[in-house]
Amino acid sequence: MKRIDGTVAFITGASSGIGAALAEEFARRGADVVLAARRARRLEEVAERVRGHGRRALAVSCDVTRDGDLEAAVAQGLSAFGRLDWVVANAGFGVAGAMHKLQIEDVRRQFETNVFGVLRTFYAAREALLASRGCLAIMGSVSGELAFPKGGPYSMSKFAVRALAQVLWYELGRKGVDVTLIEPGFVESEIRQVDNLGVHDPERPDTMPRWLRARADVAARKMVRAIVRRRRKVVVTGHGRLAVMLERLAPGLVAWLVRRYGGRFGR
Template sequence: MKNLKQNVVWITGASSGIGKAMALEWACLGYKVVLSARRQELLEEIALEIRKSGGEALVIPVDILEEKSIEEAVQQLISTWGRLDIAVANAGFGVFGSMETLTAKDWSRQMQGNVTGLALTVKYALPHLKQTQGRIGLVGSVAAFIPNPHVGAYGASKAAVHSIGLTLQVELKGTGVSCTTIHPGFVVSEIARVDNEGLWHPNRPDPRPANLMWPTDKAAKVMVKAIMKRKRTYVFTAHGKVLLWMQRWFPSLVRTISSKGPKPE
């Protein structure tokens, strides 16, 4: 890719976890990085880290639940740096509860964040990505394909992300823009520490199996590589791939395993 120093990547949900790790990875590759999330103070810390390493970073706070916030973020990054080469729709969260207990408000918030917010991120980035024949990265989850007791709303939202990715891969044919939908297995994140109202609980235990958890820096490297190679769909972590294989060939076994798993508080 020519003149790499001029290439710009925009990452939503960049204040922690996978988003932060991807931002640092792209900065190492020489990209200008636009950092977006709600927690501006954390974004500023990441931007400072990037600048100290000789990179360039721009902080633009975004609330993916607000369309105007997304639209204005794209306007600001284009006004500042004049182009966009990669947009990664990474921002998202989990809403917890059984199908019997989830409210309409719970469902609405989950879909507004993980589906509508993601789709609008792509919508406002696309005109500029078409000018650079750029790349889109959608962050889904292995949960899109397997039973998700007590996190069914989250799994449904990630299934929608997978569908959006498939649709974009058709709609973007001939434009030069690629769409990579990435479905991670267990990766270290704060998702279990955020409640259904969006409040963070730093001491809340994470029910996911610690022995299967990938570190964020390792996850970021494979995700960035998949987007750079313009892969269409990419599933990673060994256990994620195994679960998908089992769901295809032994669905009853996966249901049994899922029913015995830990429940989020």
């Protein structure tokens, strides 16, 4: 395990799921962590787990859909720790439903978090990243390589951030900043318990079979390894890598399978 002592990670969407697991993994490797998300109480719980690894943690309540929140969060992180080396634009959720049953506002809401939230994170942290010659990690998805029925807005948003990550990798690399695109498959998280308005309902059943969901801590370990190694892209979970490979090698077969079976687990 490569140690990253003396560095600082900034993570959005850090109050649960992948974001919380990433915070602990960065701490396990020696980084201090700035945790950003809307739910202050949950953030502080994650911060305590980070401190349990012997690292410093700062919990900052913010909303990636609000202009100014990320700038304030980054400023607090810099004030507390003096630098940012690893910035993970992780906050996101999924609007579900057949496109012909959704409204334009559903798609706009999806992009406000999953695309503009990533942009707000980047713009708020860009000077700090340039100063540290750090790494920006963008949370994409296998759905950014292959769209699925009842997941149109989500796939659209993840296709968009895949393009953004590619452009930023070209542009920032010449300035010493690396960009890592993370594309997970199905991972244990609250995303399938969040409705189309972005509201979490802990009573909502997760329709994804448990055997398909990777543990968040296992996924986070692979993600952080890719980030600290400054890899350009990493696809996490075996089924995710298989889906991406098949889409490239046998797109006709994948299209037939997705049309026939792809909507089975949608809300």
